[in-house]
Amino acid sequence: MSQDAPNPASGLSYKDAGVDIEAGNALVSRISAACKATHRPEMLSNLGGFAAMTEIPAGYREPVLVSGTDGVGTKLKLAIDFSRHEGVGQDLVAMCANDVLVTGAEPFLFLDYYATGRLDVDTAATVINGIAHGCELAGCSLAGGETAEMPGFYDGSEYDLAGFCVGVVEKSRIIDGSKVSADDVIIGLPSSGPHSNGYSLIRKVLERQGMQPNPELLDELLAPTRIYVRSVLAAARQVDIHAMVHITGGGFYENVPRVLPAGKAALVDLDSWQRPELFAWLQQAGNIDEREMLTTFNCGIGFLLVVDAQAASALTDVLIDAGESPVEVGRIVPADAVPGSQQIVIS
Numbered sequence: 001m002s003q004d005a006p007n008p009a010s011g012l013s014y015k016d017a018g019v020d021i022e023a024g025n026a027l028v029s030r031i032s033a034a035c036k037a038t039h040r041p042e043m044l045s046n047l048g049g050f051a052a053m054t055e056i057p058a059g060y061r062e063p064v065l066v067s068g069t070d071g072v073g074t075k076l077k078l079a080i081d082f083s084r085h086e087g088v089g090q091d092l093v094a095m096c097a098n099d100v101l102v103t104g105a106e107p108f109l110f111l112d113y114y115a116t117g118r119l120d121v122d123t124a125a126t127v128i129n130g131i132a133h134g135c136e137l138a139g140c141s142l143a144g145g146e147t148a149e150m151p152g153f154y155d156g157s158e159y160d161l162a163g164f165c166v167g168v169v170e171k172s173r174i175i176d177g178s179k180v181s182a183d184d185v186i187i188g189l190p191s192s193g194p195h196s197n198g199y200s201l202i203r204k205v206l207e208r209q210g211m212q213p214n215p216e217l218l219d220e221l222l223a224p225t226r227i228y229v230r231s232v233l234a235a236a237r238q239v240d241i242h243a244m245v246h247i248t249g250g251g252f253y254e255n256v257p258r259v260l261p262a263g264k265a266a267l268v269d270l271d272s273w274q275r276p277e278l279f280a281w282l283q284q285a286g287n288i289d290e291r292e293m294l295t296t297f298n299c300g301i302g303f304l305l306v307v308d309a310q311a312a313s314a315l316t317d318v319l320i321d322a323g324e325s326p327v328e329v330g331r332i333v334p335a336d337a338v339p340g341s342q343q344i345v346i347s
Helices: 021-037 075-081 088-101 121-138 199-209 215-221 229-236 251-259 277-286 290-296 309-321
Strands: 063-071 106-116 141-149 159-170 185-190 241-246 264-269 301-307 327-334 343-346
Touching: 021 121, 021 141, 063 088, 075 088, 075 159, 075 199, 075 215, 088 106, 088 121, 088 159, 088 229, 088 241, 106 121, 106 229, 121 141, 121 159, 121 229, 185 309, 199 277, 229 241, 229 301, 229 309, 241 251, 251 264, 251 290, 251 343, 277 290, 301 309, 301 327, 309 327
Parallel strands: 106 141
Antiparallel strands: 063 159, 106 159, 185 301, 185 327, 241 301, 264 327, 264 343
């Protein structure tokens, strides 16, 4: 037998294979306080069980459960490459909770999935504490989740994230676009940057420029996705909202049509808001045409609300009171409408 060959008589452990159960236990201990801080009164179980149990929030006569799942995408690659892990947890919650929100639902339950090749407790704790912060912003409980250590599948301590959100809405108050009609007004809410979309293109732009982003550019690129739950739910309690759109993957051209009835289109005035400089830089640096920009990025508007024209002023006032900076970005028109200068028609 070669002197370097393993001794078949020596026993192997799970840790020898690359999975450190003690590190997983240490992580649970590190994150438990942050998770508990998010718990709502409906929660019946604690962190660490096999499954999360919760009651339906009180006050609903015909509760409808709304669920959504998403990840953070290749924005994680930037976060990992530059050790900027603080914001991606909020990104994860936002991408799920904002999707649930468009139905008018109140997010109340969230679970996460963290997969890595080698569990770095400090990194994982930073990420999951960020998830807990996102849950606080969304008003939902971080009920638990799963941490998977998968050596040989992921490279070293690189990780991936997935999130799962459950919301509830009164059946009679579901917002589904069925009320949308011609001359409705479209109100936009500002984004905090690209949110969690278009990062494969962003990384390609950086690669083409042959540049390492400086700290200021990294701050802009890794700004956490905004969570619109509290302000939008406050508005929905006071104003009859006809439809809502989360400007996520696919930008304006892919997301707006989801709420448009047959024969109707959205006329969007591109001059109605100031596009953040970051998007102008990306467009110039990557030589990206305008349609591609609006199909890939939110370009400064992360969420849309569609409302009857007579209610637009009231909706704007409620949103301002809730801390938003709403802007009227367009209106609903017939599908054959012709756009003017600096306008687009989406159908």
